[in-house]
Amino acid sequence: MDFRITFDRIPEIFDKYRPRYCDELFTEIITVSDLNSSKDVLEIGPGTGQATEPILKTGCNYKAIELGENFTEFMENKYGTYSNFDIVNADFETYDFGNQTFDLIYSAATIQWIPEEIAFSKVYNILKPGGILAMFMTRSDEKSANEELYNRIAEVYKEHFFVKKRYNCKMKYDNVVNYGFVNYKYKDWKKVRTLNADEYISYISTHCEHITLEEPYKSKFYTGVRKAIMDAGDKIIINDTIPLYLAQKPL
Template identity: 40%
Template sequence: MDLRFTFNEDVLNYDKMRPTYVKELYENIIQFSNLDSNKNALEIGIGTGQATLPFLNTGCNLTAVELGEDMAKFSKEKFAKFHNFDVINSDFESANLKKDDYDLIYSATAFHWIPQEVGYTKIFNLLKSGGVMALFWNHVSRTDAELDFAMQEVYNKYKSTNESSIHKFSEEKCLEIAETIKKYGFVDVGYKLYYQTRFFDAPKYMSLLNTNSDHRARPEETRILIENELSNVINNFGGKIEIKDTIDLYLARKP
């Protein structure tokens, strides 16, 4: 099963529950790329547009590439008032895009689905000289150690061969990604970290869980069992769960 298509199965829940990103992240990218109404930008894997509006508000000409047909339609309607916006329903690898045309190419928690030798090379070719690549990911952790342990016991009970393709966060991994980016010819490479905290009750956390490709790939009867047991665990710990988002941003420039 191609896990990329699971995001297309429940667009409204995805749009409601997936996290947005902190204001400072957008400000850093826009400042680094000098993005304005005279520039062209490309978003890889728009989903339902959690990371799109701040860039559209600069007035830039923004094209988005989205594999999921329903998500592409949703995002096109969501930002229909912007005449500087268009969506291409395609995977990034085969999308027909103009070389040396973009001032900014960015991707929000989506670039890990693309083989790096294909993704980095294509981005480099699509960027103008001096153009900027911005890649960022959101990593979720539960702040209550006892609650986290109890929830992990549920997951261990229903072990699956499906594993997330997103990299696990660590400072060492950040350095590794930055070094990899340099190998593809980019300069001015660096990374920054951002943090935010969110709170959920059991039903809302289950809605969030259902935006996770690994969870959606499980058989329905298994998903129901997991969700029931996780809900019981959360309710036994007071009915609330606090999660911490760690967001790693990588900025780089084409010479």
């Protein structure tokens, strides 16, 4: 099973329920990269474009590479009116960029799906001297604000959540410095989400393992999660951290 294309099954749901990033994140990336209409930018695996429009609006020469056919079509429909928008439906790991190089390459919760030695080496090779690599995602803490509810949901997982394959992110972002990058920096921002039972179930249904969950487990799992949240007042609080990893190719 290739988890990289799992999300491509549900583009509309994915776009609606995945958490958004904060404005401060994009301001940081745009400032560090000094983005303008003269700069060339590559986004790896944009999905449905939760991290696309702020970069497009700088007027840069934007290119995306997206493995999913449905995601690619979704992106074309969503951003095709921008004259500086371009997307290719291809696998970053094997795609030949020819002589094309970039001032900024960025990934929103995507680069970790690529083996480290391929991801960092290839990005380094297609970055211009002085170019920036930006990697970010959302890390969610569902325990701190509602520990009792968290434990009840954990019991539902233990009883009903059985999938054929588990996902495990093995990438260590700090290792980027082992591939020639310099000026490695980390920064993060905090956000809080409050969801009801239906919203939470819609959100977790966009996780890769949850997409692959089959009957008879699926119905019992979601029924159990819903009951746990309803019993807790139909509310779950999620504390999000949005980490940003930046690195630069030497001049």
